[in-house]
Amino acid sequence: MLGWILEAFLFTYSNSPLRILDPRIRVLLTIELFTLSALPNVFVKAAILLAMVLILGMIGNVFSKLLKAMIFAGIFSIIIGAIDFYVNTDPIRALGVSMRFLGIVGSLSIFFLTTSPDELGYVMKRFRVHRDIIFAFLTAMRFVPVLLLDISQIIDAQRSRGLEIQKGNIVRRVNKLFPLVVPMVSLVLERSNHLAEAMESRAYGSVKQVSSFKELRFRPVDRIFLAISTPLMVLAFYFVLKF
Amino acid sequence: MENEIISFIDYSFAYQNSGQRALENINLSIKRGEIVVIVGPTGCGKSTLLRSINGLIPHMFQGEIKGSVTVDGLLVQESPVNELSKRVGLVFQNPENQIFMFTVERDIAFGLENTGVPRLEMKKRVDEAIESLGIGHLRYKPPYELSDGEKHRVAIAGVLAMKPDILVLDEPTSLLDPRSAMDLMKTIEGLHKKFGMTILIVEHRLEFSAVIANRIVVMNKGKIVSTGPVREILAAEESLKLGVGIPPITRLHMALKDGGIELGQTPITPKEFMQNVRGKLHD
Amino acid sequence: MISFQSVGFVFQNGTRGLHDVTLEIGEGITAIIGANGAGKTTLVRHMNGLLVPKLGNVFVNGQNTRDATVAQLSRMVGILFQNSERQLFSNTVEEEISYGLKNFGLRDDQIGAKVDEVLSFFDLSDYRGKSPLTLSGGEKKMLCLAVVLAWEPDFLVLDEPTIGQDSINKERIEALVRRLASKRKGIIIISHDVEFLWNLQPRVIAMSNGSILADGKASHIFSKRRIIQKTRIVRPQLLELSTILETVSNPFSSQDQAVNYLKDLMNKSPLKTSA
Numbered sequence: 001m002l003g004w005i006l007e008a009f010l011f012t013y014s015n016s017p018l019r020i021l022d023p024r025i026r027v028l029l030t031i032e033l034f035t036l037s038a039l040p041n042v043f044v045k046a047a048i049l050l051a052m053v054l055i056l057g058m059i060g061n062v063f064s065k066l067l068k069a070m071i072f073a074g075i076f077s078i079i080i081g082a083i084d085f086y087v088n089t090d091p092i093r094a095l096g097v098s099m100r101f102l103g104i105v106g107s108l109s110i111f112f113l114t115t116s117p118d119e120l121g122y123v124m125k126r127f128r129v130h131r132d133i134i135f136a137f138l139t140a141m142r143f144v145p146v147l148l149l150d151i152s153q154i155i156d157a158q159r160s161r162g163l164e165i166q167k168g169n170i171v172r173r174v175n176k177l178f179p180l181v182v183p184m185v186s187l188v189l190e191r192s193n194h195l196a197e198a199m200e201s202r203a204y205g206s207v208k209q210v211s212s213f214k215e216l217r218f219r220p221v222d223r224i225f226l227a228i229s230t231p232l233m234v235l236a237f238y239f240v241l242k243f
Numbered sequence: 244m245e246n247e248i249i250s251f252i253d254y255s256f257a258y259q260n261s262g263q264r265a266l267e268n269i270n271l272s273i274k275r276g277e278i279v280v281i282v283g284p285t286g287c288g289k290s291t292l293l294r295s296i297n298g299l300i301p302h303m304f305q306g307e308i309k310g311s312v313t314v315d316g317l318l319v320q321e322s323p324v325n326e327l328s329k330r331v332g333l334v335f336q337n338p339e340n341q342i343f344m345f346t347v348e349r350d351i352a353f354g355l356e357n358t359g360v361p362r363l364e365m366k367k368r369v370d371e372a373i374e375s376l377g378i379g380h381l382r383y384k385p386p387y388e389l390s391d392g393e394k395h396r397v398a399i400a401g402v403l404a405m406k407p408d409i410l411v412l413d414e415p416t417s418l419l420d421p422r423s424a425m426d427l428m429k430t431i432e433g434l435h436k437k438f439g440m441t442i443l444i445v446e447h448r449l450e451f452s453a454v455i456a457n458r459i460v461v462m463n464k465g466k467i468v469s470t471g472p473v474r475e476i477l478a479a480e481e482s483l484k485l486g487v488g489i490p491p492i493t494r495l496h497m498a499l500k501d502g503g504i505e506l507g508q509t510p511i512t513p514k515e516f517m518q519n520v521r522g523k524l525h526d
Numbered sequence: 527m528i529s530f531q532s533v534g535f536v537f538q539n540g541t542r543g544l545h546d547v548t549l550e551i552g553e554g555i556t557a558i559i560g561a562n563g564a565g566k567t568t569l570v571r572h573m574n575g576l577l578v579p580k581l582g583n584v585f586v587n588g589q590n591t592r593d594a595t596v597a598q599l600s601r602m603v604g605i606l607f608q609n610s611e612r613q614l615f616s617n618t619v620e621e622e623i624s625y626g627l628k629n630f631g632l633r634d635d636q637i638g639a640k641v642d643e644v645l646s647f648f649d650l651s652d653y654r655g656k657s658p659l660t661l662s663g664g665e666k667k668m669l670c671l672a673v674v675l676a677w678e679p680d681f682l683v684l685d686e687p688t689i690g691q692d693s694i695n696k697e698r699i700e701a702l703v704r705r706l707a708s709k710r711k712g713i714i715i716i717s718h719d720v721e722f723l724w725n726l727q728p729r730v731i732a733m734s735n736g737s738i739l740a741d742g743k744a745s746h747i748f749s750k751r752r753i754i755q756k757t758r759i760v761r762p763q764l765l766e767l768s769t770i771l772e773t774v775s776n777p778f779s780s781q782d783q784a785v786n787y788l789k790d791l792m793n794k795s796p797l798k799t800s801a
Contacts, residue, residue, distance in 0.1 A: 117345045118346055153607065159596045162597045162630050163597075186659075200400075202357060207357070284694070452801060499785060499788060504789060
């Protein structure tokens with residue numbers, strides 16, 4: 001399950017047409033789609049927006065992974081729809097609510113699939129976020145999957161020594177976490193130490209005047225895209241809010 | 244000495260809050276362009292030795308220092324890390340923990356960004372490092388899509404971009420399959436030839452590194468036990484007792500020698516061994 | 527007996543884990559070789575129920591792994607994963623060894639006796655009350671082995687046991703494996719370390735892309751160029767020497783054998799000048 005979720009949001013390099021655009025535009029596009037998807041609870045509008053998200057996924061060359069995210073989100077969206085139906089007893093409205101959720105998840109998934117955290121770092125840099133904070137953010141993103149793998153390995157190892165978490169009363173269950181928590185903590189500490197050593201060895205923070213491998217700059221294609229997409233988005237917002 | 248690039252003089256080090264010395268009276272001189280392999284059981288002080296070369300000791304790990312370490316004319320204790328990082332590139336054992344960025348090229352640029360190298364120069368150096376390690380096809384990949392062998396290459400490229408004179412590798416092959424280990428050793432040998440780099444390799448097993456090395460340093464309990472040409476150290480009885488990973492073919496040679504059959508120069512590979520045998524048969 | 531019957535496994539993200547694997551592993555030493563991602567750990571994770579096949583069945587001593595818990599199966603198949611040193615968590619070496627025994631429901635007096643036995647067998651008696659974290663790398667590995675062997679599983683699975691170990695410790699592990707084999711246990715070793723494997727002369731199962739590529743004697747498997755390439759190994763040095771000396775039909779499986787052959791060769795040679 002975890003692997004699946006990761007897969008739906010983990011960036012992989014592909015020659016997607018969306019990647020031609022400046023990451024800032026992708027951020028903007030995501031925010032717009034996200035808000036648009038969140039706004040309506042009318043079935044037809046939600047369906048159209050969901051279709052837009054799917055088409056964007058197709059253009060972005062991440063359709064199959066997007067579908068995975070959708071199938072995963074589908075479980076939740078059914079629950080959300082069911083709750084709505086229970087409260088409002090309106091099947092069409094409930095369907096709209098479900099689709100809205102799918103649209104939100106889909107737009108986020110497209111963003112993460114087409115934008116590497118590196119690029120997100122560049123966007124943050126553009127907005128004058130401090131370098132240490134950007135680096136901390138990137139490192140966190142970078143090591144989440146690594147730590148998840150570590151944890152699953154520790155769980156497997158202790159289960160192979162007879163650990164059965166599901167058995168026993170609460171007190172017993174808490175006690176059973178020790179064999180998992182102790183190695184996890186020491187592993188996180190070990191990784192942090194190694195990271196710190198490697199950072200230091202590559203001169204992180206050694207000089208004030210750092211340089212950057214890449215600087216974000218708007219290119220003609222970005223301007224043209226903005227010029228076309230902005231009025232369309234304004235129109236979309238107008239329709240969603242008005243009708 | 245004119246062509247001496249690393250020199251430990253009466254050097255001892257004890258980590259803060261630890262009662263005993265991690266290194267004890269080390270005297271070691273490494274010449275420019277040498278490939279030296281450092282071996283010894285776990286906890287013998289190898290990591291401490293490496294940290295003392297690139298300045299992690301004393302800049303990151305504090306403790307009690309006696310004697311001195313000089314790298315390329317710089318006294319390590321008194322030189323800033325960014326100066327040292329241009330001279331010594333340290334590649335750690337686990338490449339996972341030293342790749343920070345989400346694309347290979349950006350990660351290789353990491354050290355250059357940190358030392359403020361201008362963008363044009365940076366691009367050039369990243370390209371060179373990528374070419375030297377033959378990882379052009381990985382350029383835009385994120386670390387979680389790389390194999391262990393590929394991660395090692397990326398980690399090496401990351402320090403190579405800093406153009407160090409000395410490349411230090413901590414157990415580079417321990418996590419690799421034999422084929423990847425051999426390929427990596429060939430690459431390292433290539434770097435040595437191309438840039439005339441001085442290379443230090445810490446290893447447990449010697450099947451792969453002994454072939455390219457000039458010299459072996461054996462450590463135990465924080466001290467240097469012996470140092471000498473590869474074949475001499477491999478043939479020494481002491482090495483076996485200390486758990487140095489002596490290649491089976493070298494062991495066979497020694498066993499024959501004990502049985503009264505002298506085959507000449509100590510071999511590291513079966514081919515060398517056969518040369519000896521043929522030479523003897525056609526004497 | 528561990529038996530795989532047409533086992534197929536696919537990971538959640540769609541990558542193939544195992545494909546139509548049928549094999550039986552009994553007592554003695556069995557090595558599993560293969561490149562990264564060939565399915566070696568996926569295979570052994572099926573042996574104690576950490577993974578359950580999507581297709582086919584796995585039986586351990588006649589027990590279908592679908593119908594048993596991981597704990598029940600682990601009692602029969604003890605697995606020591608790579609980086610096993612990381613699983614240590616107790617305050618003392620003694621507690622570390624007792625942990626599994628308690629989980630498996632042994633009585634206190636039985637536990638005490640078992641702990642004594644493995645501590646002395648592994649030369650760790652002096653460390654009984656010490657924290658596992660104070661042990662050296664090699665000692666930690668020995669402790670991990672002691673932990674598993676304490677509950678006397680019928681099968682022991684070792685995942686890359688020689689990584690990071692010096693040659694003295696490697697020899698100790700080798701001796702232990704031989705000893706267990708002589709006690710009619712089944713030892714399954716995942717390893718890239720061909721020299722270590724060659725010394726043990728095991729049955730070798732070569733895997734590639736989730737399937738069994740070949741299964742046979744070490745001398746046979748390690749001689750095949752195609753298998754060597756696919757599993758990303760290199761030939762063991764003594765086997766390579768046998769190949770050059772054209773004794774490959776009966777390759778040197780030990781140093782002694784090579785010494786005898788070469789002594790003979792040197793003495794027989796008409797060209798040889800006496801030493």
